[in-house]
Amino acid sequence: MTATGALAALGRAAIGALRAVGRVALFAGRVTARLWMPPFHGSEFARQIVAIGWLSLPVVALTALFTGGALALQIYAGGARFSAEAVVPSIVAIGMVRELGPVLGGLMVAARVASSIAAEIGTMKVTEQIDALVTLSADPLRYLALPRVLAATLTVPVLVAVGDAIGIMGGWIVGVERLGFDARGYLRVTTEFLEAGDVVSGLVKGAVFGFIVAVAGTYAGMRSGRGAQGVGQATKAAVVGASVMILAANYVLTEAFFSA
Amino acid sequence: MIALEGLCKSFGGAPVLRGVDLVAERGENLVVIGASGSGKSVLLKCILGLITPDAGMVRWKGAALGPDNRADFLARFGMLFQGAALFDSMPVWRNVAFRLLNARPALPVTEARARALDCLARVGLSERVADLYPAELSGGMQKRVGLARAIAAGPEVLFFDEPTTGLDPVMAGVIDRLIADIVRDLGVCAITITHDMASVRRIADRVALLHEGRIRWRGDVAALGSDPDPVLRQFVAGSPEGPIAPTG
Numbered sequence: 049m050t051a052t053g054a055l056a057a058l059g060r061a062a063i064g065a066l067r068a069v070g071r072v073a074l075f076a077g078r079v080t081a082r083l084w085m086p087p088f089h090g091s092e093f094a095r096q097i098v099a100i101g102w103l104s105l106p107v108v109a110l111t112a113l114f115t116g117g118a119l120a121l122q123i124y125a126g127g128a129r130f131s132a133e134a135v136v137p138s139i140v141a142i143g144m145v146r147e148l149g150p151v152l153g154g155l156m157v158a159a160r161v162a163s164s165i166a167a168e169i170g171t172m173k174v175t176e177q178i179d180a181l182v183t184l185s186a187d188p189l190r191y192l193a194l195p196r197v198l199a200a201t202l203t204v205p206v207l208v209a210v211g212d213a214i215g216i217m218g219g220w221i222v223g224v225e226r227l228g229f230d231a232r233g234y235l236r237v238t239t240e241f242l243e244a245g246d247v248v249s250g251l252v253k254g255a256v257f258g259f260i261v262a263v264a265g266t267y268a269g270m271r272s273g274r275g276a277q278g279v280g281q282a283t284k285a286a287v288v289g290a291s292v293m294i295l296a297a298n299y300v301l302t303e304a305f306f307s308a
Numbered sequence: 309m310i311a312l313e314g315l316c317k318s319f320g321g322a323p324v325l326r327g328v329d330l331v332a333e334r335g336e337n338l339v340v341i342g343a344s345g346s347g348k349s350v351l352l353k354c355i356l357g358l359i360t361p362d363a364g365m366v367r368w369k370g371a372a373l374g375p376d377n378r379a380d381f382l383a384r385f386g387m388l389f390q391g392a393a394l395f396d397s398m399p400v401w402r403n404v405a406f407r408l409l410n411a412r413p414a415l416p417v418t419e420a421r422a423r424a425l426d427c428l429a430r431v432g433l434s435e436r437v438a439d440l441y442p443a444e445l446s447g448g449m450q451k452r453v454g455l456a457r458a459i460a461a462g463p464e465v466l467f468f469d470e471p472t473t474g475l476d477p478v479m480a481g482v483i484d485r486l487i488a489d490i491v492r493d494l495g496v497c498a499i500t501i502t503h504d505m506a507s508v509r510r511i512a513d514r515v516a517l518l519h520e521g522r523i524r525w526r527g528d529v530a531a532l533g534s535d536p537d538p539v540l541r542q543f544v545a546g547s548p549e550g551p552i553a554p555t556g
């Protein structure tokens with residue numbers, strides 16, 4: 049392939065990706081618009097709160113626990129080079145609450161929830177259940193997409209908050225057990241150092257990531273191709289798409305909250 | 309009651325429907341026959357608005373069926389899907405009562421359940437089945453639940469997409485009898501798609517043969533056996549040789 053050929057291919061890929069993002073954004077807009085138009089399917093929403101929020105707790109909690117612990121070890125090792133081991137509690141707290149809590153939580157939810165939403169809705173598409181909804185006068189966006197998007201947007205911040213707390217606890221356990229910190233002193237530094245803005249920014253990120261996960265899952269599921277292979281492709285597209293969009297959105301939000 | 313005028317649809321340049329004209333009246337079951345892949349399901353989905361036709365129109369009670377009146381149409385509509393298409397996240401009775409439970413205003417749950425049980429009884433299923441999930445049912449039972457769901461809200465129009473495909477002959481006979489009874493008792497306008505000729509003879513009032521994207525032949529069931537049209541003769545006889553080229 050010549051250099052221009054490679055450039056052209058790159059350009060086509062970039063345009064294709066932009067198109068896809070545009071279509072997803074349009075889809076997200078159409079789903080969100082239904083918030084203001086009744087009816088609202090409450091029982092489906094309740095089911096999704098459990099499926100997306102409650103059942104994701106163990107995964108998010110374990111991820112946060114181990115990440116907090118590892119973070120404490122790394123910061124201690126790095127801090128030791130400047131004789132600044134004492135920064136461990138504050139940097140663990142800020143790292144968890146601002147970045148790792150929301151991002152890792154979001155990615156774990158993407159793996160767990162975007163995939164299962166895409167597989168469930170994709171299977172419904174392939175077996176004509178989506179068509180059946182339409183023939184029964186139910187709007188698939190309202191009945192399937194809205195409850196999932198709303199449930200994810202509301203529950204992922206809660207998951208992030210729980211993950212923040214457990215991650216800080218992971219750092220605290222390692223700090224006290226392995227690094228010789230005083231148990232009370234560690235917690236005092238953490239609470240004194242953290243500001244409301246740190247926590248709130250992380251929760252806002254969580255809401256955005258939850259929205260992304262559910263939109264990616266439902267969008268991919270509803271566009272699923274035919275047969276088992278179509279559902280497999282949709283599931284993969286949902287997880288990859290959600291993960292990349294989460295990381296991109298995280299950068300944008302971090303710029304917005306913390307630059308300058 | 310439903311009239312198709314010059315319906316055309318292509319997928320990626322390959323024409324499937326090339327100008328279909330067809331009329332279905334109240335109180336009769338119009339059966340559309342045609343080879344696999346001839347576009348029978350696409351035809352139904354064009355009427356439902358699930359697929360947008362490239363050209364032509366659908367009339368319902370004389371008015372063009374479009375975004376303005378489609379909700380009205382669907383409110384009076386029921387369909388049995390080829391694979392039953394039951395919602396596997398909910399028990400059988402909620403499937404049957406789906407429209408009643410999600411309507412505005414919704415029927416109270418106890419009333420909706422009672423109506424669902426009535427409809428299930430109508431298709432020969434007992435209350436025991438009502439609380440099972442679709443995955444626990446045999447293919448024939450799923451089709452019967454699909455029938456019950458289609459009639460639960462008293463429709464004026466019913467579509468049946470290959471109602472007997474994949475069933476044993478006895479179960480196919482049971483489903484055909486149910487369909488014939490329902491169409492007669494409810495006085496609905498029904499369109500059935502099938503390639504099962506035994507089924508055609510049991511349920512059809514009129515028959516239309518879809519071939520190469522157009523209605524090749526139409527007439528009463530009684531005329532099926534005697535018509536000289538070579539495409540129809542091949543289809544009725546199920547012969548591998550003739551003008552119908554097996555595509556898929």
Ligand SMILES: Nc1ncnc2c1ncn2[C@@H]1O[C@H](COP(=O)(O)OP(=O)(O)O)[C@@H](O)[C@H]1O
Binds near residue numbers: 342343347348
């Ligand atoms: N959504 C679609 N996208 C592309 N091709 C389709 C679609 N739906 C149907 N087709 C094609 O249209 C043709 C007719 O399909 P269909 O109506 O399902 O046949 P049948 O008469 O067996 O019901 C087939 O070749 C099928 O591949």
Ligand SMILES: [Mg+2]
Binds near residue numbers: 349469470
């Ligand atoms: Mg078909």
